Amino acid sequence: MVHMDKGGTEEDEALALFETKEARFRGAYRLFASTIVVGICLIWVYRLSHLPRSAHDQGRWAWIGLFLADVCFSLYWIFTQSARCNVVYRYPFKDRLSHRYEEKLPGVDILVCTADPKMEPPTMVINTVLSAMSYNYPPEKLSVYLSDDGGSELTFYALLEASAFSKHWIPFCKKFRVEPMSPAAYFSKHSAASNSQHDLSINIGPEWLAVKKLYEEMKNRIDSIVETGMIPKKIRDQHKGFSEWNSNATKQDHQSIVQIMIDGRDKNAVDIDGGRLPMVVYMAREKRPQWPHNFKAGALNALLRVSAKISNAPFILNLDCDMYANDADAVREALCFFMDEGKGKEIAFVQHPQNYDNITKNDIYSTSSSVANKFELPGIGGYEAALYCGTVCFHRRESLCGKVCSKDYRGEWNSTEGEKKSDKTVNELEEASKVLANCSHEKDTQWGKKMGLIYGCPVEDIVTGLTIQCRGWKSLYYNPDKKAFLGVAPATLDTALIQQKRWSEGMFQIFFSKYCPFIYGRGKIKLGAQMGYCMYLLWAPISLPALYYVIVPPLCLLRGIPLFPQVKSLWFLPFAYVFLARNTCSIAEALCSGDTLKAWWNSQRIWVIRRTTSYFFAFIDTMTGTLGLSQTTFALTDKVMTEDVSKRYAQEIIEFGSSSVMFTVMATLAMLNLFSLIGCIAKAIMDLEYFKSLDQLIVQIILVVLLVMLNIPVYQALFTRRDKGRIPSSVLFNSILLASLACLVPII
Numbered sequence: 009m010v011h012m013d014k015g016g017t018e019e020d021e022a023l024a025l026f027e028t029k030e031a032r033f034r035g036a037y038r039l040f041a042s043t044i045v046v047g048i049c050l051i052w053v054y055r056l057s058h059l060p061r062s063a064h065d066q067g068r069w070a071w072i073g074l075f076l077a078d079v080c081f082s083l084y085w086i087f088t089q090s091a092r093c094n095v096v097y098r099y100p101f102k103d104r105l106s107h108r109y110e111e112k113l114p115g116v117d118i119l120v121c122t123a124d125p126k127m128e129p130p131t132m133v134i135n136t137v138l139s140a141m142s143y144n145y146p147p148e149k150l151s152v153y154l155s156d157d158g159g160s161e162l163t164f165y166a167l168l169e170a171s172a173f174s175k176h177w178i179p180f181c182k183k184f185r186v187e188p189m190s191p192a193a194y195f196s197k198h199s200a201a202s203n204s205q206h207d208l209s210i211n212i213g214p215e216w217l218a219v220k221k222l223y224e225e226m227k228n229r230i231d232s233i234v235e236t237g238m239i240p241k242k243i244r245d246q247h248k249g250f251s252e253w254n255s256n257a258t259k260q261d262h263q264s265i266v267q268i269m270i271d272g273r274d275k276n277a278v279d280i281d282g283g284r285l286p287m288v289v290y291m292a293r294e295k296r297p298q299w300p301h302n303f304k305a306g307a308l309n310a311l312l313r314v315s316a317k318i319s320n321a322p323f324i325l326n327l328d329c330d331m332y333a334n335d336a337d338a339v340r341e342a343l344c345f346f347m348d349e350g351k352g353k354e355i356a357f358v359q360h361p362q363n364y365d366n367i368t369k370n371d372i373y374s375t376s377s378s379v380a381n382k383f384e385l386p387g388i389g390g391y392e393a394a395l396y397c398g399t400v401c402f403h404r405r406e407s408l409c410g411k412v413c414s415k416d417y418r419g420e421w422n423s424t425e426g427e428k429k430s431d432k433t434v435n436e437l438e439e440a441s442k443v444l445a446n447c448s449h450e451k452d453t454q455w456g457k458k459m460g461l462i463y464g465c466p467v468e469d470i471v472t473g474l475t476i477q478c479r480g481w482k483s484l485y486y487n488p489d490k491k492a493f494l495g496v497a498p499a500t501l502d503t504a505l506i507q508q509k510r511w512s513e514g515m516f517q518i519f520f521s522k523y524c525p526f527i528y529g530r531g532k533i534k535l536g537a538q539m540g541y542c543m544y545l546l547w548a549p550i551s552l553p554a555l556y557y558v559i560v561p562p563l564c565l566l567r568g569i570p571l572f573p574q575v576k577s578l579w580f581l582p583f584a585y586v587f588l589a590r591n592t593c594s595i596a597e598a599l600c601s602g603d604t605l606k607a608w609w610n611s612q613r614i615w616v617i618r619r620t621t622s623y624f625f626a627f628i629d630t631m632t633g634t635l636g637l638s639q640t641t642f643a644l645t646d647k648v649m650t651e652d653v654s655k656r657y658a659q660e661i662i663e664f665g666s667s668s669v670m671f672t673v674m675a676t677l678a679m680l681n682l683f684s685l686i687g688c689i690a691k692a693i694m695d696l697e698y699f700k701s702l703d704q705l706i707v708q709i710i711l712v713v714l715l716v717m718l719n720i721p722v723y724q725a726l727f728t729r730r731d732k733g734r735i736p737s738s739v740l741f742n743s744i745l746l747a748s749l750a751c752l753v754p755i756i
């Protein structure tokens with residue numbers, strides 16, 4: 009996909025800045041999907057026509073339930089097809105952008121969020137900031153803002169250190185084309201020891217070693233101060249910013265703090281080679297216990313206003329504090345979409361996939377979402393309604409701030425709107441910005457409703473993206489081969505499940521709110537996109553049929569009640585076809601997305617665990633929440649691991665280690681299936697009648713065997729593991745008790 013053009017000619021002017029290509033084999037895929045539809049219809053026919061007639065027949069209700077579960081799965085599957093049948097890939101041409109616009113490149117504001125110095129260590133945060141400062145982009149047009157919801161002077165101190173270190177790091181990055189541009193990631197990837205002679209791209213010389221040393225010294229200083237939790241007086245006196253923290257400031261209760269760490273307008277603010285530096289700003293918005301702070305959405309909205317005051321760039325990149333930049337040209341590539349003369353002006357945002365640098369080979373928690381990144385999200389993007397995922401997303405400021413996309417919108421990016429910033433001093437700018445970050449500032453305004461990020465939902469990103477699209481804007485999904493950003497994926501099952509719970513709960517709330525895509529989006533986004541949204545919004549309720557499938561067929565197997573056709577019956581064929589076709593396709597998708605076969609298998613296990621725990625609890629919480637019983641919160645994802653945990657993570661051993669309710673449910677279901685299988689074998693040996701009926705139970709046996717195989721790591725964690733990551737024995741007792749009780753429940 010490399011396109012060379014010699015540039016500057018008239019011909020060049022006519023060339024688009026990006027190109028869209030349909031995925032290969034789209035036609036074949038649609039045909040294949042329609043054969044599955046036929047199979048599904050036949051399954052429905054079978055379920056309806058073979059319904060146990062008399063109310064006295066054992067298993068009549070179990071059968072009806074299974075039919076309903078099948079209906080739910082089928083409808084859900086159809087939603088997932090809307091995206092899969094419409095996959096497109098985008099290709100920007102950054103060389104054309106440079107030819108045409110190098111001198112006129114627009115400003116870009118990079119907004120980074122952090123919320124807690126313990127769960128999000130300051131060194132991690134500043135690595136993200138440093139990577140964002142080091143883009144291959146004119147520094148005078150780049151501004152990096154850090155929003156600190158932790159309101160922590162430790163994070164502030166780290167940013168101060170980073171500002172000084174950037175004077176070495178940025179020229180180093182540019183000179184040696186360093187990537188990833190996060191020093192921590194770069195030096196761990198290219199440690200002097202691992203850098204073999206063959207790797208000529210990196211030139212380990214005195215300069216390299218000197219920068220590495222500077223980085224390590226800085227890191228040590230920050231880490232040791234963070235450990236003590238106190239800023240020494242000597243350092244306090246070095247910067248006026250520290251005076252903002254008075255003795256009674258806490259995370260939940262403090263005034264607004266805005267500090268311009270590097271004034272990018274200042275021609276004297278230069279790196280060691282004399283190159284200009286980007287603007288760097290620290291912000292901790294005001295927090296007061298009596299004001300709801302609306303979590304990340306509130307932080308971003310405050311940052312939107314503050315950045316408008318200080319640099320007001322027309323384009324914005326939004327990053328979580330763990331998502332560092334991996335591709336120095338990513339800003340230029342994203343601008344190709346916005347600045348394309350033909351289609352660019354309608355584009356509100358360009359979403360990148362969330363990739364992680366800590367995924368193990370076989371991705372035990374299935375956090376890489378590679379199939380979603382390769383097929384689902386580009387498919388919804390094919391309807392020009394890509395989902396906004398909260399991070400690694402480029403926005404047009406106007407569309408994010410509530411503007412409606414109208415026909416006569418010209419999409420000018422060098423507009424002179426807003427004030428001239430250069431005549432204000434740093435102090436004046438800081439004071440003016442603080443007011444914008446005050447709690448009361450949003451009172452009686454459209455912020456959180458029609459402007460900025462929408463409030464009241466744990467997945468503020470998805471709902472915000474939807475409202476932008478419903479104002480007439482388009483959005484694209486761009487998944488380049490070279491990953492543009494890398495972050496930290498949850499590395500324990502607990503964190504992974506809590507994160508999934510927040511997502512599924514937030515998304516289900518959207519489905520139930522006035523923002524339901526089928527209603528809110530009607531006539532505004534394509535039907536395919538509405539269905540695409542629902543593929544995610546309906547995660548929580550899909551837990552119900554999943555739970556049904558892991559509970560009822562095994563119980564019926566114990567009792568010898570058949571729920572599926574016999575293998576020799578013709579009705580067996582649609583079941584077998586749908587099962588095999590779906591799984592073959594899912595394996596093929598996984599392999600195409602770069603997963604290993606084992607990663608696919610792991611993803612099936614996580615599929616079951618998520619649906620029966622996270623999604624189920626999210627379902628319950630949403631239901632009680634809609635009745636006004638519970639309050640929405642945002643459980644921050646922990647990004648640090650103890651050494652013990654990270655060792656097991658590297659060995660791909662699942663980390664349970666706590667006795668949460670989710671684990672009890674998971675263990676109970678695993679035990680239930682184990683009991684069912686053991687019971688089935690025992691009965692087959694002892695009971696001739698039961699043995700004879702086995703051929704009617706084959707499908708259920710296969711199902712239970714598969715579930716037991718998927719659960720092997722759970723049994724190991726319950727019975728044989730001795731490390732700290734095993735499942736605590738209290739969970740073992742409870743699960744045995746609950747599973748035994750379940751076996752006694754009569755089947756009707």
Ligand SMILES: O=c1ccn([C@@H]2O[C@H](COP(=O)(O)OP(=O)(O)O[C@H]3O[C@H](CO)[C@@H](O)[C@H](O)[C@H]3O)[C@@H](O)[C@H]2O)c(=O)[nH]1
Pocket residue numbers: 121122123124128155157302303304307327328329330362397398399466467468469507510511514642643644645646
């Ligand atoms: O009160 C808060 C809570 C969170 N954050 C920041 O929000 C980001 C995301 O939080 P994290 O705990 O890492 O959540 P994830 O589950 O990884 O977040 C995903 O899901 C969120 C929606 O649930 C999106 O906002 C995120 O962009 C997306 O990465 C982090 O940078 C936090 O510092 C705040 O600034 N203030």
Ligand SMILES: [Mn+2]
Pocket residue numbers: 328330645
């Ligand atoms: Mn995160």
